[in-house]
């Protein structure tokens with residue numbers, strides 16, 4: 048039963064008072080520019096010589112410096128979490144719920160400054176940042192609700208023995224998060240661990256360590272004991288394998304690319320000396336998401352949905368559409384419409400801080416990779432919009448539409464993670480489904496159609512974790528559209544659900560013979 052749960056509501060930034068509040072928050076964040084954010088190891092703040100510069104993708108200015116965790120410090124953090132687990136795992140669900148409710152309240156109190164840091168670090172606009180904050184509130188509130196149900200344990204068949212089957216915490220988790228949802232993906236990993244009675248060492252992405260630090264600070268203020276959540280930013284290549292392979296690590300919660308997710312899965316499977324369990328791995332990875340547009344679709348609506356899915360937040364959502372698969376008889380009309388939508392978005396391009404609809408991509412590496420894909424796409428098809436870019440001030444790439452892409456083209460199969468749309472022509476709905484399912488991924492997908500039969504077929508045959516009809520493929524809402532992918536998109540651990548929490552718990556079956 049989901050009674051008592053309500054999704055959080057986004058701030059209305061058209062209201063002058065809210066606009067003023069976020070502008071004030073930007074001033075506050077800029078006044079902190081250049082600050083150093085220490086590691087937090089077992090509750091202790093630790094400054095390091097080596098630093099990670101958090102750089103604004105919009106302006107290339109340094110926003111601040113996170114300390115960079117070494118292997119020795121990571122070892123200390125995992126050992127401290129192991130000690131903290133002995134106490135936190137015995138804490139009542141009631142107490143865990145109490146501090147997490149307090150955390151939700153603090154997040155609301157600090158919403159504008161958290162939004163501002165998110166905008167500055169990730170390059171998203173105000174609405175996208177506040178939408179993410181709402182998702183984080185929803186994660187907290189949903190996990191709090193689920194744990195109170197899970198606490199009751201499994202319902203069993205009555206016998207003359209005294210029986211129960213209860214969920215118990217499992218140990219120290221390692222959280223490895225990406226930069227694109229630096230609050231809700233990072234924070235969701237923390238909250239799911241804490242609510243289930245586990246402790247967690249979290250390694251945020253080096254591209255957005257400040258939002259993560261601010262969230263850990265709120266966790267402490269809320270009353271989560273300081274040694275329950277350790278904050279250990281660091282380079283994946285330096286400490287990634289180490290924290291995954293550590294014998295005291297009990298589970299790894301990862302979100303990021305396929306390459307890193309697969310590597311983590313492999314390394315977590317090795318049994319280290321002294322390790323006493325099989326590690327659990329939750330890995331949510333990339334996508335090459337498709338939207339099918341059939342001949343009966345409302346083409347204007349489809350073009351709007353595709354453009355929004357492909358270009359908002361610069362195509363840097365794992366759920367973003369990067370393939371439009373369009374039936375031949377509406378292909379030209381669709382391309383014309385999607386180009387109009389792209390032109391409107393381009394006209395409103397600028398920094399996240401200015402609240403432009405489209406902003407910069409995250410860093411030089413992403414810029415180089417995306418623009419390289421644009422050049423590949425130029426050879427594989429015809430660029431009908433965009434294809435232009437500049438990294439003179441920040442990392443700006445125009446929304447790019449490439450038509451006449453064949454199904455085996457590189458840009459039809461590889462994740463680009465940028466504002467580039469490949470438009471593929473097909474002759475039948477059969478072929479559309481076949482092309483949609485041809486990649487190794489299976490995260491999100493959508494179909495625009497007014498034909499019942501096609502909709503019904505796609506419900507069965509389109510193999511993705513999140514399937515939508517006549518709407519965009521992005522913006523899943525907690526407990527309305529449980530989120531997670533199939534195949535190389537991940538382990539399909541649907542965030543926000545009670546099932547998700549059971550990844551981080553054991554079920555203990557306890558039986559007492561009353562006749563002895």
Ligand SMILES: NC(=O)c1ccc[n+]([C@@H]2O[C@H](COP(=O)([O-])OP(=O)(O)OC[C@H]3O[C@@H](n4cnc5c(N)ncnc54)[C@H](O)[C@@H]3O)[C@@H](O)[C@H]2O)c1
Pocket residue numbers: 223224225226227228232250251252253281282283284286287288291302303304305307308310311331332333334364365366462464490531532536537
């Ligand atoms: N499925 C989802 O829910 C979801 C959500 C958001 C992003 N993503 C995916 O994330 C990717 C973009 O994010 P990114 O660029 O931050 O991804 P990434 O895989 O490059 O990095 C993710 C995290 O892994 C760390 N890391 C790197 N090497 C490591 C190693 N050997 N061991 C342990 N950790 C290591 C990084 O430092 C970072 O914190 C895209 O592929 C996107 O589709 C997926």
Ligand SMILES: N[C@@H](CCC=O)C(=O)O
Pocket residue numbers: 227228363364365366520521522523524530
């Ligand atoms: N859950 C988000 C995507 C998260 C990944 O980047 C969506 O549904 O758009």
